Amino acid sequence: MTISRGPQAFPRTEYLRRLAAVKLEMGHRGIDALVVNNPRNITYLTGYTARSAYVPQALLVSMHKEEPTFVLRLMDAPAAIHQTWLDRGNVIGYPEGLIGNSEMDGFDAVIDSICELGLADRGLGLEFGDLSMRTAEKFKSRLPKASLVDFTNAVAWIRTVKSDFEISIMREAAAIADAGIIRAAEVIAPGMREADVMAEITATLARGANGKPGTDIANVFFCSSPRIGTCHIRWSDDIIRPDSQINLELGGVRHGYVAAIMRTFSLGAPSDRLRRLHEAELAGLEVALGTVRPGATCGDVAKAFNRTIERHGFTKESRCGYAIGIDWTEPTASLREGDMTELKPNMTFHLMLGNWIDEDFGYVVSETFRVTSSGAEVLTSAPRKLFEL
Amino acid sequence: MTISRGPQAFPRTEYLRRLAAVKLEMGHRGIDALVVNNPRNITYLTGYTARSAYVPQALLVSMHKEEPTFVLRLMDAPAAIHQTWLDRGNVIGYPEGLIGNSEMDGFDAVIDSICELGLADRGLGLEFGDLSMRTAEKFKSRLPKASLVDFTNAVAWIRTVKSDFEISIMREAAAIADAGIIRAAEVIAPGMREADVMAEITATLARGANGKPGTDIANVFFCSSPRIGTCHIRWSDDIIRPDSQINLELGGVRHGYVAAIMRTFSLGAPSDRLRRLHEAELAGLEVALGTVRPGATCGDVAKAFNRTIERHGFTKESRCGYAIGIDWTEPTASLREGDMTELKPNMTFHLMLGNWIDEDFGYVVSETFRVTSSGAEVLTSAPRKLFEL
Numbered sequence: 001m002t003i004s005r006g007p008q009a010f011p012r013t014e015y016l017r018r019l020a021a022v023k024l025e026m027g028h029r030g031i032d033a034l035v036v037n038n039p040r041n042i043t044y045l046t047g048y049t050a051r052s053a054y055v056p057q058a059l060l061v062s063m064h065k066e067e068p069t070f071v072l073r074l075m076d077a078p079a080a081i082h083q084t085w086l087d088r089g090n091v092i093g094y095p096e097g098l099i100g101n102s103e104m105d106g107f108d109a110v111i112d113s114i115c116e117l118g119l120a121d122r123g124l125g126l127e128f129g130d131l132s133m134r135t136a137e138k139f140k141s142r143l144p145k146a147s148l149v150d151f152t153n154a155v156a157w158i159r160t161v162k163s164d165f166e167i168s169i170m171r172e173a174a175a176i177a178d179a180g181i182i183r184a185a186e187v188i189a190p191g192m193r194e195a196d197v198m199a200e201i202t203a204t205l206a207r208g209a210n211g212k213p214g215t216d217i218a219n220v221f222f223c224s225s226p227r228i229g230t231c232h233i234r235w236s237d238d239i240i241r242p243d244s245q246i247n248l249e250l251g252g253v254r255h256g257y258v259a260a261i262m263r264t265f266s267l268g269a270p271s272d273r274l275r276r277l278h279e280a281e282l283a284g285l286e287v288a289l290g291t292v293r294p295g296a297t298c299g300d301v302a303k304a305f306n307r308t309i310e311r312h313g314f315t316k317e318s319r320c321g322y323a324i325g326i327d328w329t330e331p332t333a334s335l336r337e338g339d340m341t342e343l344k345p346n347m348t349f350h351l352m353l354g355n356w357i358d359e360d361f362g363y364v365v366s367e368t369f370r371v372t373s374s375g376a377e378v379l380t381s382a383p384r385k386l387f388e389l
Numbered sequence: 390m391t392i393s394r395g396p397q398a399f400p401r402t403e404y405l406r407r408l409a410a411v412k413l414e415m416g417h418r419g420i421d422a423l424v425v426n427n428p429r430n431i432t433y434l435t436g437y438t439a440r441s442a443y444v445p446q447a448l449l450v451s452m453h454k455e456e457p458t459f460v461l462r463l464m465d466a467p468a469a470i471h472q473t474w475l476d477r478g479n480v481i482g483y484p485e486g487l488i489g490n491s492e493m494d495g496f497d498a499v500i501d502s503i504c505e506l507g508l509a510d511r512g513l514g515l516e517f518g519d520l521s522m523r524t525a526e527k528f529k530s531r532l533p534k535a536s537l538v539d540f541t542n543a544v545a546w547i548r549t550v551k552s553d554f555e556i557s558i559m560r561e562a563a564a565i566a567d568a569g570i571i572r573a574a575e576v577i578a579p580g581m582r583e584a585d586v587m588a589e590i591t592a593t594l595a596r597g598a599n600g601k602p603g604t605d606i607a608n609v610f611f612c613s614s615p616r617i618g619t620c621h622i623r624w625s626d627d628i629i630r631p632d633s634q635i636n637l638e639l640g641g642v643r644h645g646y647v648a649a650i651m652r653t654f655s656l657g658a659p660s661d662r663l664r665r666l667h668e669a670e671l672a673g674l675e676v677a678l679g680t681v682r683p684g685a686t687c688g689d690v691a692k693a694f695n696r697t698i699e700r701h702g703f704t705k706e707s708r709c710g711y712a713i714g715i716d717w718t719e720p721t722a723s724l725r726e727g728d729m730t731e732l733k734p735n736m737t738f739h740l741m742l743g744n745w746i747d748e749d750f751g752y753v754v755s756e757t758f759r760v761t762s763s764g765a766e767v768l769t770s771a772p773r774k775l776f777e778l
Contacts, residue, residue: 002748003748049622054718078618100711152523199596206588213583213584237602336489
């Protein structure tokens with residue numbers, strides 16, 4: 001009748017460490033309880049990776065209780081019991097009548113739990129950046145005695161520095177991403193449908209690497225001529241043509257954690273312009289990685305890249321990357337000039353050097369790296385080249 | 390230097406028809422302009438399917454202009470020019486400096502465009518349910534002379550009745566979903582890793598069916614023993630065991646449109662309880678489909694199902710389905726008792742009969758159907774059985 005706890009990606013002590021960091025920040029901000037609504041932050045604090053965030057759910061962290069309380073849809077409660085480190089008594093399923101109901105929704109159940117925990121008149125952190133206005137107003141009107149404090153992105157900032165456990169999982173994800181690139185290089189050929197290449201890539205991302213399966217398929221973007229000036233389209237119904245180009249971005253996933261990589265594929269000899277851009281970007285990538293060390297800023301890394309490609313006659317409009325971890329992009333540090341975030345050991349970034357120079361021209365290369373005690377360790381390791389097929 | 394418009398899934402007249410319906414509703418609500426932020430509504434009105442909604446973007450529909458204006462991140466503008474029916478002059482890319490910027494973001498560019506279009510002091514519809522509180526407050530503070538009207542889900546309600554063009558695309562998606570189920574039945578076997586089965590399923594969903602590739606991989610949920618009481622987990626690191634069960638949910642995708650299907654697989658002979666539940670659900674499914682006709686309500690369909698399985702000794706806690714279309718679930722009509730939404734020809738639903746009875750016991754079966762002029766046409770057609778492997 002009951003579901004058992006499943007295998008855990010991290011020990012309980014790791015979750016208690018994460019939670020302690022969150023509670024420390026709660027103390028700094030003078031709040032008694034925190035409503036964690038962002039699904040990536042919920043994964044971080046519990047290990048829950050089921051895809052139920054399209055309906056209301058929240059993790060309640062109280063200063064007065066060791067374990068958080070997870071309030072979610074009744075049908076998702078068994079997944080929470082199975083996947084997370086939480087005692088089953090701390091998993092609360094709200095009734096299905098709150099789904100597709102125009103009067104009340106799951107956030108009413110979350111608020112009920114806040115009241116039952118005796119927190120209705122306390123300092124309460126909310127992730128306003130992740131809540132719709134309607135939901136934020138529900139919290140305000142149903143909890144008139146609480147003093148609501150904006151906690152948006154605070155847990156995400158705590159996530160920026162990974163533990164060695166997390167780095168080890170991200171290495172597994174990076175190996176899967178590499179396998180995806182290598183498989184792409186094997187199968188991309190004129191006459192193939194893009195969809196058939198994508199079939200091979202996604203299958204590889206599911207099978208994983210080194211005996212560790214992918215645990216999800218992250219975003220894959222397959223931008224082929226004449227779409228090599230685009231960056232976020234999936235793929236097309238087209239057949240791959242001779243003398244064309246493909247810009248590929250993909251990620252490997254383990255237990256919610258993503259490592260991302262980009263590579264460019266040239267069918268036939270690359271144009272002179274493409275080759276020159278590739279060389280500029282590779283030089284910039286090396287210089288950027290050489291700039292990474294604790295104490296340097298995110299801005300320093302971007303500046304090093306930008307100055308290098310400028311010497312080669314190119315510029316890049318978009319940022320050079322961003323913090324990466326659970327479900328890809330973290331909404332915190334950016335590798336862009338002016339970002340004063342100081343690099344610390346075990347921060348991880350997607351050094352994203354995709355450069356869409358014209359509407360119809362772009363080139364991509366990227367690596368996922370971590371900051372070490374003295375420099376950068378690149379986690380992805382597929383051949384760092386312009387693939388000529 | 391420029392990117393060309395790509396092949397279009399729908400003719401321009403189809404988009405003008407959709408837009409006319411939206412403008413009619415805008416007229417009813419007395420607004421001059423609408424800010425469409427929901428990515429599924431943007432797909433509906435433009436054909437844009439690139440995955441850029443993790444940063445701010447919006448489609449501005451003005452009563453005074455035939456075509457909407459699409460404001461999005463500069464790096465995504467080429468995809469909008471390529472994928473949509475809009476004139477390139479109506480695609481506005483905002484600068485990359487608004488990304489990862491704590492002071493301003495892309496919604497500031499959206500508001501700038503509203504001002505430039507002379508709409509700053511007019512009636513303005515916003516999808517408040519899709520906007521964070523921070524963003525909603527930005528609109529209020531930067532547009533003090535506008536009268537803001539909540540337009541949440543109004544476009545989604547317009548989407549509920551599909552055109553024959555859309556139905557035809559959903560038929561293609563349904564054939565892909567069927568292919569995924571059939572492939573699963575071919576490859577699921579004791580000793581296989583779940584990830585290797587998923588590799589085959591996702592590859593099939595990418596390759597598509599009848600010469601029409603899948604254009605994306607939608608959610609796939611592969612819930613195996615001892616997780617058959619869960620519904621939204623991807624898959625696990627496990628090897629498939631003899632005498633176990635798998636509950637599979639997947640969707641085929643064409644140009645953003647999804648058709649979904651669920652089937653249950655029994656490794657070895659099913660338990661008596663599983664077989665009885667299967668028979669109850671199949672009986673309920675037939676009765677539910679028999680209830681579908683224009684003029685009946687969503688509640689009628691749910692009631693027919695619920696009464697039937699009750700006669701077999703079972704109940705189902707969750708709703709019996711929901712409107713389906715672009716990117717799966719539509720936030721409108723629910724097949725649940727009490728939902729008074731009247732069925733109309735060319736509405737499409739996922740008749741979702743997944744029934745998670747205990748934490749450790751569940752069974753799934755579902756079909757995607759459309760309402761016809763006299764009944765239901767089931768779009769999915771994989772064998773409607775409990776697969777015994």
